[in-house]
Amino acid sequence: MIKIQNLTKIFGSYKAVNNLNLEIGPGEIFGFIGPNGAGKTTTVKILSGILKPDGGKVSVAGHDIVEESIQAKKNLAYIPDEPFIYPKLTGFEFLRFIGDIYSMPHQYQMRKIPELLEMFELSGYGGELLESYSHGMKQKLLIASVILRKPKVVLFDEPTVGLDPKSIRKFKDILFEISKGGAAVFMCTHILEMAEELCARVGIIYEGRLIAVGSLDELREKSPAAGNSNKSLEEIFFELTNIPL
Amino acid sequence: MLLLLFKRKLSGFLNRISRLTRWEISKNLMFFGAGLAMLSALYFAFIRVLRYLESVEVIGPALSWKLASMVLLMTFAMVVISSIIISMTTLYYSYDLKFLFTQPINLRLIFTDKAVETVFYSSWTLILVLLPFVIALGKVKSLGIGFYLFYLVLTVPFVMIASSFGIIFSMLVMYAFPSSRTRDITWILGSLSASFVYMFFRFSKPEKLIRPDTLEVVAQYVRYIQAPTAEYLPSWWLTKAMMGWAGGNIKIFFVYTALLFSAAALIYGAVYCLSGFVYMRGFSGAQGTGKFKGKNSLCFEQKLVKKGFPFPDIATLAWKDRKLFARDARYWSQIILIAALIAVYLFSIKNLPLDSASIKSMVCFLNIGVAGFVVAAIGLRFTFPSISLENNNYWIIKSAPITLKRIMLEKLVVSAVPSLLIGVMLVSLSNKLLNADLFISILSLATIIIASVVISIMGIGLGAFFPDFRLENIHQIESSYGGFIYMACCMGYLSLVVALEAWPVQMHFAKIFGRANAWDFKAVAFCGVLFILLNLASAVIPWKLGLKNLEKHEIL
Numbered sequence: 001m002i003k004i005q006n007l008t009k010i011f012g013s014y015k016a017v018n019n020l021n022l023e024i025g026p027g028e029i030f031g032f033i034g035p036n037g038a039g040k041t042t043t044v045k046i047l048s049g050i051l052k053p054d055g056g057k058v059s060v061a062g063h064d065i066v067e068e069s070i071q072a073k074k075n076l077a078y079i080p081d082e083p084f085i086y087p088k089l090t091g092f093e094f095l096r097f098i099g100d101i102y103s104m105p106h107q108y109q110m111r112k113i114p115e116l117l118e119m120f121e122l123s124g125y126g127g128e129l130l131e132s133y134s135h136g137m138k139q140k141l142l143i144a145s146v147i148l149r150k151p152k153v154v155l156f157d158e159p160t161v162g163l164d165p166k167s168i169r170k171f172k173d174i175l176f177e178i179s180k181g182g183a184a185v186f187m188c189t190h191i192l193e194m195a196e197e198l199c200a201r202v203g204i205i206y207e208g209r210l211i212a213v214g215s216l217d218e219l220r221e222k223s224p225a226a227g228n229s230n231k232s233l234e235e236i237f238f239e240l241t242n243i244p245l
Numbered sequence: 246m247l248l249l250l251f252k253r254k255l256s257g258f259l260n261r262i263s264r265l266t267r268w269e270i271s272k273n274l275m276f277f278g279a280g281l282a283m284l285s286a287l288y289f290a291f292i293r294v295l296r297y298l299e300s301v302e303v304i305g306p307a308l309s310w311k312l313a314s315m316v317l318l319m320t321f322a323m324v325v326i327s328s329i330i331i332s333m334t335t336l337y338y339s340y341d342l343k344f345l346f347t348q349p350i351n352l353r354l355i356f357t358d359k360a361v362e363t364v365f366y367s368s369w370t371l372i373l374v375l376l377p378f379v380i381a382l383g384k385v386k387s388l389g390i391g392f393y394l395f396y397l398v399l400t401v402p403f404v405m406i407a408s409s410f411g412i413i414f415s416m417l418v419m420y421a422f423p424s425s426r427t428r429d430i431t432w433i434l435g436s437l438s439a440s441f442v443y444m445f446f447r448f449s450k451p452e453k454l455i456r457p458d459t460l461e462v463v464a465q466y467v468r469y470i471q472a473p474t475a476e477y478l479p480s481w482w483l484t485k486a487m488m489g490w491a492g493g494n495i496k497i498f499f500v501y502t503a504l505l506f507s508a509a510a511l512i513y514g515a516v517y518c519l520s521g522f523v524y525m526r527g528f529s530g531a532q533g534t535g536k537f538k539g540k541n542s543l544c545f546e547q548k549l550v551k552k553g554f555p556f557p558d559i560a561t562l563a564w565k566d567r568k569l570f571a572r573d574a575r576y577w578s579q580i581i582l583i584a585a586l587i588a589v590y591l592f593s594i595k596n597l598p599l600d601s602a603s604i605k606s607m608v609c610f611l612n613i614g615v616a617g618f619v620v621a622a623i624g625l626r627f628t629f630p631s632i633s634l635e636n637n638n639y640w641i642i643k644s645a646p647i648t649l650k651r652i653m654l655e656k657l658v659v660s661a662v663p664s665l666l667i668g669v670m671l672v673s674l675s676n677k678l679l680n681a682d683l684f685i686s687i688l689s690l691a692t693i694i695i696a697s698v699v700i701s702i703m704g705i706g707l708g709a710f711f712p713d714f715r716l717e718n719i720h721q722i723e724s725s726y727g728g729f730i731y732m733a734c735c736m737g738y739l740s741l742v743v744a745l746e747a748w749p750v751q752m753h754f755a756k757i758f759g760r761a762n763a764w765d766f767k768a769v770a771f772c773g774v775l776f777i778l779l780n781l782a783s784a785v786i787p788w789k790l791g792l793k794n795l796e797k798h799e800i801l
């Protein structure tokens with residue numbers, strides 16, 4: 001579903017992403033972790049088509065994100081780390097806007113949108129302007145918009161920031177539902193416990209380079225002090241990145 | 246502590262200067278040069294007017310001071326209006342306020358910091374535009390460098406008092422109605438007041454002061470001219486202080502200087518004390534949002550799509566843009582200003598002192614340029630910023646399956662229609678008011694239709710070429726480098742349009758005045774081809790440049 005080949009992105013003289021290679025299959029939840037400034041957000045922005053790569057190729061659902069951007073974008077949903085959404089639209093209108101832009105049938109939207117608002121406990125706020133929504137409510141609305149458009153690839157950048165514990169729990173369930181439906185999920189996160197809990201595979205990016213990728217067990221094998229089968233992702237992360245504590 | 250607050254602004258400014266790239270430096274220098282040229286042009290215009298007024302027997306010097314007092318009164322009124330709009334943002338909605346309020350800083354100091362910001366942003370452009378007038382006044386009246394120095398010093402309490410109106414208004418209104426809706430109402434009131442001042446000034450026919458045929462009438466009102474202009478307002482105090490300095494009357498100079506400074510000190514002392522009691526309540530109320538209940542029914546564009554409209558993506562973007570515009574008083578309240586601009590425009594056309602039918606038709610032809618300028622000015626407020634107004638939300642459409650070309654096309658359709666309507670209305674009403682002949686009527690109407698569309702395309706194209714997705718308000722982009730380039734391009738385009746049509750129009754008038762074989766059809770065809778090429782180039786080049794730039798643009 002997602003194929004990244006030799007991806008490179010340079011800002012001035014700084015290589016934000018350096019020769020990245022990855023493949024994420026259908027139904028897989030992939031966690032992308034790394035310290036601040038490692039290149040996670042840059043990668044996800046390139047995957048979403050809002051940044052252009054300086055080298056390499058990215059294909060989403062079989063379509064090149066640069067050459068066939070419209071076809072690729074039709075199949076993906078992206079949620080950034082900061083939920084900027086039109087403050088003067090209502091929650092209902094925002095979902096209608098997304099539904100219309102992604103050519104979802106009218107009848108489907110009219111049935112699904114109230115359902116989604118209900119699911120995220122936003123029914124009472126659907127007619128209110130988004131400027132009155134809290135950070136968490138905006139985040140929930142964006143997650144609802146992902147479900148609405150039924151994408152083949154979902155890109156999340158720090159998806160649980162601002163969510164309350166109940167919503168985080170719900171988010172995890174939704175993530176499993178999405179992956180069961182056959183969509184590939186690419187998730188950048190700093191919450192290592194969540195990556196450990198949800199992701200089939202995890203990639204660790206450091207200074208623009210993918211320094212390790214694999215399942216938790218595979219990462220344990222790769223870590224310098226291999227052997228301890230109970231090592232947490234956090235311990236593996238610090239061992240692999242050599243970040244002094 | 247207050248110094249520390251000011252220092253952070255200075256540091257921010259210096260950091261920005263020190264990090265300017267070569268391109269940014271040259272861009273700013275060009276911008277600075279153009280601004281200087283404009284101020285110089287204003288200076289020479291004022292020199293001419295003031296020299297003429299000074300040369301009028303008996304009342305000449307009084308006329309100059311009368312004009313000075315009127316200009317200062319206008320400036321005072323504009324600073325007041327500007328401060329009403331700006332103070333609401335600076336005092337209650339600045340991005341750094343949430344941070345400042347969590348710091349151990351005295352509330353009154355935060356208020357003072359924001360009040361200083363209000364005074365600066367409300368007045369700096371108006372003071373800059375006033376400068377050519379003051380320099381011309383000093384030159385015409387042969388006043389020395391001291392006059393300018395004292396003027397600069399006296400400007401400080403003058404703008405402080407003017408801005409205090411806005412500061413006090415915002416503070417009290419937010420105290421009484423602590424809600425974000427209050428901001429919307431203030432913007433509407435601000436636009437209404439600005440329109441009122443503008444129309445009031447124009448409808449009072451200030452040109453009478455400098456038109457020779459009305460000077461006899463003016464002479465009968467010497468007493469009126471020598472009488473104070475709004476003597477209880479600081480504009481008159483400043484005029485009197487300047488007059489006192491110019492006339493060597495030191496007593497008058499000091500009295501009015503003291504009046505200005507003491508009034509400013511008194512007002513700000515009172516406001517400083519008051520802020521401790523009322524500022525927090527207003528700020529706290531401003532953080533909330535007004536209640537709004539939207540309907541979930543289908544809107545016009547969605548119904549169109551349901552009926553099989555072939556461009557559903559454009560229709561979707563259009564309903565989104567329409568709703569955002571209608572719900573944001575900052576944007577739609579500008580329509581009030583535009584209505585005032587149109588009223589003043591038609592009033593000016595109606596009052597043109599023209600008697601011959603040919604001259605009226607000639608004016609109708611030249612009017613294409615002026616109407617085009619109005620369309621361009623409206624485009625600067627609505628068309629040019631439309632891409633940038635996507636703001637932080639640009640990621641939504643950038644990551645959506647819709648091409649940038651379609652996004653630009655939607656913005657064009659939405660903004661070209663009102664521009665076209667306004668252009669056609671201005672030209673057809675002007676033609677009717679001036680009884681233009683049939684040829685000129687058709688030519689001017691056809692030209693303004695084409696020009697309105699081309700100017701709209703230029704607006705979208707250049708708006709995409711100079712996007713700013715981080716702007717805090719629409720006025721930032723109007724006064725930006727890109728906005729200046731857009732206006733310059735529109736002016737260049739309109740000048741060429743009028744120049745190209747001048748030849749056939751000349752043949753038309755030659756025919757009216759009885760010259761045989763006045764029409765040279767080869768020349769007309771030549772002008773026609775050039776006209777088509779000009780319009781194609783003016784539309785295609787900015788559009789392509791904008792599209793290319795938007796494709797390259799990355800959301801960091």
